[in-house]
Amino acid sequence: MLYYIVRRILMMVPTLLVISLLIFFIIELPSGDYISNQIAALKSSGESSSVAKLEFLRQEFSLDRPFMERYLIWVGLWPGPHGFDGLIQGNWGWSFEFDKPVEQVIGPTLPLTVVLNFATILFVYVVSFPIGIFSATRQYSWGDYGFTFLGYFGLATPNFLLALVLLYFFNRWFGLSVGGLMDPQYIDQPWSFDKAMSVLGHLIVPTIVIGTSGTAAMIRRLRANLLDELHKQYVTTGRAKGLKENQLLVKYPLRMAINPFIADIGNLIPSLVSGSVIVSVVMSLPTVGPVLVAALQSQDQFLSGFILLFVAVLTLIGMLISDLLLAVLDPRIRLGGRAST
Amino acid sequence: MNVLSIEGLTVDFNTAEGKVRAVDDVSFVVPENRTVALVGESGSGKTVISQTIMGLLPQAASITSGKVILADPTGAEPPVDIATLERKGPQMRHLRGNRVAIIFQEPMTSLSPLHTIGDQIGEAALLHRNVSRSEARELTKTMLSLVQFPDPERALDTYPFELSGGLRQRAMIAMAMICRPALLIADEPTTALDVTIQAEILKLIREVQAELSMSVLMITHDFGVVANMADEIAVIYHGRIMEKGTAQQLFSDPKHDYLKALLNAVPSFQMDREERLVPIRPIEVRSEDLTANRPHCDVKPGEPLVEMRDVTKQFTLRKGSFLGGKVKTMTALDSINLTIRRGECLGLVGESGSGKTTAAKAILRAISIEGGSVLYNRGKGLEDISKLKGAELMDYRRRVQLIFQDPFSSLNPRMTINDTLMEPLEVHGIGTPQERAERARNLMKLVGLDPRFLRRYPHSFSGGQRQRIGIARALALNPEFLLCDEPTSALDVSVQAQILNLLQDLKRDLNLTYLFVSHNLAVVDYVADRIAVMCRGRLVEMGETRNVVGNPLHPYTKALLSAVPEPDLSAPLDFAALDANRASEPQSWPEPFRLTDGQEPLLVEMEPDHFVCAPGLKNAGALEGTAA
Numbered sequence: 030m031l032y033y034i035v036r037r038i039l040m041m042v043p044t045l046l047v048i049s050l051l052i053f054f055i056i057e058l059p060s061g062d063y064i065s066n067q068i069a070a071l072k073s074s075g076e077s078s079s080v081a082k083l084e085f086l087r088q089e090f091s092l093d094r095p096f097m098e099r100y101l102i103w104v105g106l107w108p109g110p111h112g113f114d115g116l117i118q119g120n121w122g123w124s125f126e127f128d129k130p131v132e133q134v135i136g137p138t139l140p141l142t143v144v145l146n147f148a149t150i151l152f153v154y155v156v157s158f159p160i161g162i163f164s165a166t167r168q169y170s171w172g173d174y175g176f177t178f179l180g181y182f183g184l185a186t187p188n189f190l191l192a193l194v195l196l197y198f199f200n201r202w203f204g205l206s207v208g209g210l211m212d213p214q215y216i217d218q219p220w221s222f223d224k225a226m227s228v229l230g231h232l233i234v235p236t237i238v239i240g241t242s243g244t245a246a247m248i249r250r251l252r253a254n255l256l257d258e259l260h261k262q263y264v265t266t267g268r269a270k271g272l273k274e275n276q277l278l279v280k281y282p283l284r285m286a287i288n289p290f291i292a293d294i295g296n297l298i299p300s301l302v303s304g305s306v307i308v309s310v311v312m313s314l315p316t317v318g319p320v321l322v323a324a325l326q327s328q329d330q331f332l333s334g335f336i337l338l339f340v341a342v343l344t345l346i347g348m349l350i351s352d353l354l355l356a357v358l359d360p361r362i363r364l365g366g367r368a369s370t
Numbered sequence: 371m372n373v374l375s376i377e378g379l380t381v382d383f384n385t386a387e388g389k390v391r392a393v394d395d396v397s398f399v400v401p402e403n404r405t406v407a408l409v410g411e412s413g414s415g416k417t418v419i420s421q422t423i424m425g426l427l428p429q430a431a432s433i434t435s436g437k438v439i440l441a442d443p444t445g446a447e448p449p450v451d452i453a454t455l456e457r458k459g460p461q462m463r464h465l466r467g468n469r470v471a472i473i474f475q476e477p478m479t480s481l482s483p484l485h486t487i488g489d490q491i492g493e494a495a496l497l498h499r500n501v502s503r504s505e506a507r508e509l510t511k512t513m514l515s516l517v518q519f520p521d522p523e524r525a526l527d528t529y530p531f532e533l534s535g536g537l538r539q540r541a542m543i544a545m546a547m548i549c550r551p552a553l554l555i556a557d558e559p560t561t562a563l564d565v566t567i568q569a570e571i572l573k574l575i576r577e578v579q580a581e582l583s584m585s586v587l588m589i590t591h592d593f594g595v596v597a598n599m600a601d602e603i604a605v606i607y608h609g610r611i612m613e614k615g616t617a618q619q620l621f622s623d624p625k626h627d628y629l630k631a632l633l634n635a636v637p638s639f640q641m642d643r644e645e646r647l648v649p650i651r652p653i654e655v656r657s658e659d660l661t662a663n664r665p666h667c668d669v670k671p672g673e674p675l676v677e678m679r680d681v682t683k684q685f686t687l688r689k690g691s692f693l694g695g696k697v698k699t700m701t702a703l704d705s706i707n708l709t710i711r712r713g714e715c716l717g718l719v720g721e722s723g724s725g726k727t728t729a730a731k732a733i734l735r736a737i738s739i740e741g742g743s744v745l746y747n748r749g750k751g752l753e754d755i756s757k758l759k760g761a762e763l764m765d766y767r768r769r770v771q772l773i774f775q776d777p778f779s780s781l782n783p784r785m786t787i788n789d790t791l792m793e794p795l796e797v798h799g800i801g802t803p804q805e806r807a808e809r810a811r812n813l814m815k816l817v818g819l820d821p822r823f824l825r826r827y828p829h830s831f832s833g834g835q836r837q838r839i840g841i842a843r844a845l846a847l848n849p850e851f852l853l854c855d856e857p858t859s860a861l862d863v864s865v866q867a868q869i870l871n872l873l874q875d876l877k878r879d880l881n882l883t884y885l886f887v888s889h890n891l892a893v894v895d896y897v898a899d900r901i902a903v904m905c906r907g908r909l910v911e912m913g914e915t916r917n918v919v920g921n922p923l924h925p926y927t928k929a930l931l932s933a934v935p936e937p938d939l940s941a942p943l944d945f946a947a948l949d950a951n952r953a954s955e956p957q958s959w960p961e962p963f964r965l966t967d968g969q970e971p972l973l974v975e976m977e978p979d980h981f982v983c984a985p986g987l988k989n990a991g992a993l994e995g996t997a998a
Binding site (some may be wrong): 358 | 424426458463464465466467468471472474476479480481482483484485486490493494497498529531532542545
C-alpha cells in the first residue's frame with residue numbers, strides 16, 4: 030500500500046510537468062505578450078520615454094527568449110537573468126497588471142478559494158447522498174418525483190440569479206452584508222474568532238449557489254447507480270440470509286454505488302473553480318476566479334499561468350485522494366493483481 | 371415427515387398487460403432428509419416457486435391461493451404457512467437463511483465483490499444464531515472445512531473475485547448451511563460450472579445433506595443432474611405440475627408426453643451415430659433459397675481447410691510500469707497443432723480456462739499470436755492468414771464466421787433484426803438494398819423464424835430464438851467455415867436439441883465446416899466427427915469421436931468423461947472416484963503423459979488416427995505424429 034502511494038505521488042511529477050507545458054503553451058498562444066502590447070500602445074500614442082523601461086522589463090523577465098527557454102525559466106529548470114529562479118524555487122512570478130508579485134496578488138485569495146471549494150464539495154455530498162438513496166429506494170414515489178423536479182430546477186436555474194435572490198433574502202432575514210466573504214469591517218484585519226465566524230456566515234450563500242447544479246447532477250447519478258445495484262443477485266443473496274432491508278442497503282448496494290461518488294472528487298474541483306467565476310463576480314467573492322479572468326484578458330501571463338497551474342495541482346490532489354480512497358474501499362482495485370494469478 | 375408441503379399454490383404477476391399466472395395450482399412435498407428435483411424449462415415457473423418459499427417474490431407478484439407449509443423436523447418451532455407471512459416482516463426474516471436457505475445459479479454474481487467471504491458467510495450466523503463475532507468466525511471456518519475449502523483459515527479473508535467459480539459456489543453452500551437449515555433450495559446450482567466442478571459440487575451437496583440431515587429442493591433443467599441427485603421428481607411446465615413421482619418411476623416409465631419429449635431431447639453417450647435428438651419444438655429448415663446461389667468451394671471434402679501450426683499465445687496478466695513491477699504472463703495456447711478438414715465438425719473440448727475460446731479467436735484472427743501460424747485454404751492451397759491484407763482479408767472474413775455463446779449480449783438491443791442481418795452485407799458491400807432485404811427474409815426462413823419478425827428488436831425473442839438469429843447473422847455472408855463457441859451452453863435442453871439439429875441440418879445443406887467449442891462432452895459427442903481435448907492451453911487428445919469417447923487414453927479425457935452426469939439411473943456418477951480423478955494438473959499426470967513446465971506438448975499417435983499428448987512415449991520409439 031505504501032509502495033502504491035509513493036508510486037502515485039511520483040507519477041504526479043511528470044503529469045504536472047506536462048500540464049504546466051500545456052498551460053504555458055496555451056496562454057502564450059495569442060500573439061505578443063503583456064509588455065510588447067504596452068510598448069505598441071505607447072509608441073502609437075507617441076510616448077517613447079517609458080519604452081526603454083519596458084524594454085528593460087522584457088529582458089528582466091526574459092520575454093525576448095525562445096518559447097522553450099521561457100517555459101523552462103518560468104518553471105525554474107533553466108537559468109534566467111538571475112540564475113535559477115522559477116516556480117520550483119518558490120518564485121511564483123510577477124503580475125504586470127497589478128505591478129506586484131503574483132504571490133501578493135492572489136496570496137490572500139488562495140486559502141479562501143480552498144475553503145469555499147471544500148465547503149461546496151461537502152455541501153454537494155451531504156445533500157445529494159441522502160436524497161439519492163431516498164430516490165433510488167423509493168423509485169417512482171411522490172418523493173422521488175419531487176426531488177427529481179427540484180433537481181432539474183436546480184440544474185436549470187442560472188447560478189447568478191439564484192445568488193442575487195438568496196443574497197437579498199439573507200440580507201433581509203439575517204442581516205448579512207451583501208457580497209464578499211466577510212463583513213467589510215474585517216477586511217484586511219488579522220484573523221480573529223469573530224472574523225472566522227463572519228466568513229462562515231458568508232460562506233452559506235455562495236456554497237449553496239455554486240453547489241446546486243453539482244448536487245442535482247450527483248443525485249441523479251447516485252440514484253441511477255444505486256438502482257442498478259439494487260437489482261443485482263448479491264442483494265438477493267443478502268436478503269435470503271434474512272438481513273433487514275436497511276442493513277442490507279447500507280452494507281451491500283450502497284457500498285457498490287459509492288465508487289463513482291469518490292471517483293468524482295478530483296473532477297469536481299476544476300468545474301467548481303471555473304463554474305464559480307460568474308457567481309464570484311456577482312457576489313464579489315475574493316476567490317481566484319475573477320482574478321483569473323482579468324489576468325487572461327490583459328495577457329498577464331505569469332499570473333494566469335500560475336492560477337491555472339494551481340487549479341491543476343488541486344485537481345491532481347483530488348484525484349490522488351479519490352484513488353487512495355477507492356483502493357481502501359474496493360478490494361478489487363487493491364488486490365486486482367493478486368486475483369489474476 | 372414432510373419438511374415442506376406446498377398445496378394448491380397459485381402465483382400471479384401484475385403486469386402492464388394484466389395478470390399473468392406464473393404458478394398454477396402446484397402441489398408437492400419435500401420429505402425429511404430427501405432430495406426432490408423440480409424440473410422444467412426456463413419460464414416454467416420453477417424459480418417463482420423457489421422465490422415463494424424464500425419470501426423473495428418481486429413486488430409485482432402475489433400469492434393468489436394455496437399454502438406453503440414449512441415444518442421443522444427438529445420440532446423446535448411450530449409449522450408455519452409461508453404464504454401468509456409478510457414478505458419483509460420479522461417472521462419471514464427469521465426463517466430466511468435460518469430454516470430455509472438457497473444457493474443460486476451464478477456464483478460469480480451472487481456474492482458481493484467488496485466483502486470477504488468470511489464476512490458474508492458469518493453474517494447469517496450473526497443474524498440468527500445469537501453468537502459473537504469471534505464465534506461466528508469459528509463457525510464460518512468449520513463450515514468452510516465442511517465444504518472442503520483447501521485452506522479455511524486463509525479463505526476467511528479472501529474476496530470472491532480471488533476464487534474460482536467452483537470455490538465460489540462452495541462458499542455459497544457454506545453460507546446457506548451455516549445455520550443448519552431444515553430445507554435447502556438449490557436453484558440450478560451447477561448450470562454455470564464445468565462438468566468436473568459440477569460433479570464435485572453435486573457430491574458436496576450430497577455429503578453435506580447426509581451430514582446435516584436436511585431436505586433439498588433441487589431446481590434444474592438438466593436430467594443428468596436429476597438422475598444423480600433426486601429421490602423424487604416433479605416436472606413443471608407453464609406453471610403446472612405435469613408429472614410427479616419417484617426418480618425410479620419417472621425415468622423407467624415416463625407417462626406424460628412432455629416428460630417423454632424432454633427426455634428425448636437430452637444427448638447421451640448411448641446414442642447411435644445416426645440417431646437424432648427429438649426437440650420439443652422442431653424447426654423446419656428451408657435452405658433452397660440459399661443453396662441456389664452459394665459460391666462454390668474449391669476445397670474437396672476431407673482435405674485440410676484450416677491448419678494451426680505450433681500456435682502459441684501468451685497473455686500478460688500484469689503490466690510492468692516504468693517504475694518497476696514484474697511482468698506476469700500466462701500461456702493460453704502452447705504449440706497447438708490442429709487440422710480441420712473441409713466438411714467435418716471438429717469438437718474442441720475442455721474446462722473453462724483451457725484455451726479453447728482463445729484457439730477459436732486465433733483462427734478468426736481476432737487476436738494476435740506470439741508464435742506459429744494459422745493457415746487457411748481459400749482454394750489456392752494453405753495460406754498464412756496473418757499475411758492477408760485489404761481485399762484478401764475481407765474475403766477471408768466472409769469465409770469464416772462466428773456464433774457466440776451468449777445470445778443475450780451478442781445482439782445489439784438497439785438494432786432491429788433486419789438491421790442485424792443486413793449489417794454484414796452492408797459492411798462487405800454486397801447486393802442492392804432490395805437484394806439484401808430479400809436475403810434477410812431468406813435467412814429468417816432458413817433458421818425457421820417468421821420473416822415478419824424482422825422489424826422486431828432482440829428483447830422480444832426468447833434465448834433459443836435469439837441464438838437462431840445469431841446463426842442467421844453468421845450465415846448472412848455465405849461462409850464456408852463456422853466457429854461455434856459454446857452455442858448452446860446458455861440454453862435449455864429442449865432448445866439445445868433444437869439448435870444442435872439446426873446446426874447439423876445447415877451443415878448438411880450448405881456444406882459447412884464447423885469448429886464446435888464446448889465443455890459439454892455429451893453435446894460434442896452428438897455433433898462432432900472428431901474431437902480435440904484441451905487442458906491448460908495444451909492439446910492433450912485428438913481423434914475420431916467414437917475413439918475418443920469410447921476409448922479415452924489420456925487421464926484428463928478420462929476424468930472429463932467420468933464427470934458427465936448421464937440422464938440414466940443405471941449409470942450414476944462415481945462420486946467416490948472423483949477425488950482421485952482430479953486430473954487438470956499436467957505435472958501430476960502419470961507417465962508417459964506427465965508434462966513439466968516448459969516441455970513441448972508432443973502429440974503421439976497411439977492408435978490409428980488417435981493422437982495423445984504423451985511426451986514420455988516419444989523416447990520409447992512410438993510413432994511420432996504431427997497432428998493430422
